[in-house]
Amino acid sequence: MRPPGGRGVPPAPRALLLALLALLAGAGGARAELRVRVRLPGGRVAEERLQADGAGDSVGLELREPDGALVSLTADFRKHVKILRALVLGELEKGQRQFQALCFVTRLRDHEIIPSEAMAKLRQKNPRAVRQAEEARGLEQLHMDMAVNFSQGALLSPHLHNVCAEATDAIYTRQEDVRFWLEQGVDSSMFKALPTDTEQALPRCGQAGDRGAPCVCRYGLSLAWYPCMLKYCHSRDRPAPYKCGIRSCQKSYSFTFFVPQRQLCPWEEDS
Template sequence: MCPPGSRGVPKASRALLLLPLLVWLLGTPRGVGAGASQRAELRVRVRLPEGQVTEESLQADSDNDSIILELRKPDGTLVSFIADFRKYVKIFRALILGELEKGQSQFQALCFVTRLHHNEIIPSEAMAKLRQKNPRAVRQPEEVRGLEHLHMDIAVNFSQGGLLSPHLRNVCAEAVDAIYTRQEDVWFWLQQGVDSSMFKALPKDTEQALLPHCGQVEDLGKPCVCHYGLNLAWYPCMLKYCHSHDRPVPYKCGIRSCQKSYNFNFYVPQRQLCLWDEDP
């Protein structure tokens, strides 16, 4: 007897449909009743661009329409990515460990806030339904998306940040004075009704062009342009659709995974706020 939905599909095709290690489960996830909040967490092992393997946490909240991704880099840095679909906001946070033997603080936090575009990542309700067949498998992305350079020229007022996204107050609590965004994203949010008073312009491009990169500055009290790069090693970026003779339209049957890197440049009033940035 053929499994449901496989009638008329060649055996080889059915085998191919079983290959993805992360599968789409149709219907209500186990343990979640009708009307209950669909919260789910998936932990996967991923290979970083440098070759090391780390564990990544993917949390989906379909009621609040958001996704949280977290991973720890080999140097101890904790990277978090939040997609807030309701507010069209994505937040990148890095908790960078300091070198105590050099007199640095225990850690330094950075938050970068940008506009969330359509189809950057799968919907929260789709993420909540993901399961993996082999938890010990090491995931590698099917697609490596291009490096994105972002010039962060606006500071975000932490005390009002909850109006931009309710996640910002929790995620960026350690980065009160280091929350950055871009003018082009601010223009979009203003059109959505966000209050402009939460944004403060940093020195203009023409002024920053006269400043050296922090890696070239020895005086820890001097202003400079800081650089920070981060990488989302593995995340579900698209839904896959399958065809069947039993169904008149394509149906969701899996995900496509991606990797994406970002380079952020931003102004700091003192070199000591950018100690990790060193010239090669």
């Protein structure tokens, strides 16, 4: 690719849920878009959608995980904000919700993903090719100890309202990222500290007995393939290096966070 120059949901309801999740994921306005085929862990091939918004200086991708969860990443370069969202299918026969939305908001650091103008120029010679990441960036474990007020979320990033519309009570971040944004002038009133397991001796949700009891939940997701860096080439005819392609990466995340009821962490109920 070069720039020019799962879960046990009955079959019928599951199809409807997948269609609903696709509609929810598509909200957010017109952008330059590219679709690529990527190989997931375990060998399955899935279609990934890449988006670039040059005017808003942001990029995004979305991909369906092997268990049916729809995962997306939104990188807001202007506000230094990264939003990872998961729309997780429930198991209806166990009395769970049809789907549950989670948003994890962290500071966007330099060189995590290619810039929006580069993403907008991506093309592929063979749309049927199956992409595999050239670099594995490993697992990042993040303890999310703060909540974001959805009603004020646009002050943090204008993308938060669209991306996290289904996760109004499940938008998590970290104190260390909040400190950075406060230095950028973001209002502290939109953040709220969450109870910690050390303060209240909270159990992991998989070990909590009562479905209504508070606990510490864990959720993991993986970005199997994304354009993480630009490649530069050298030529005798050019005095300086020039952009000649991209480098792709794979990245996994494990989030831990407080939930007021164990039933809000259903994927750990059988753990």
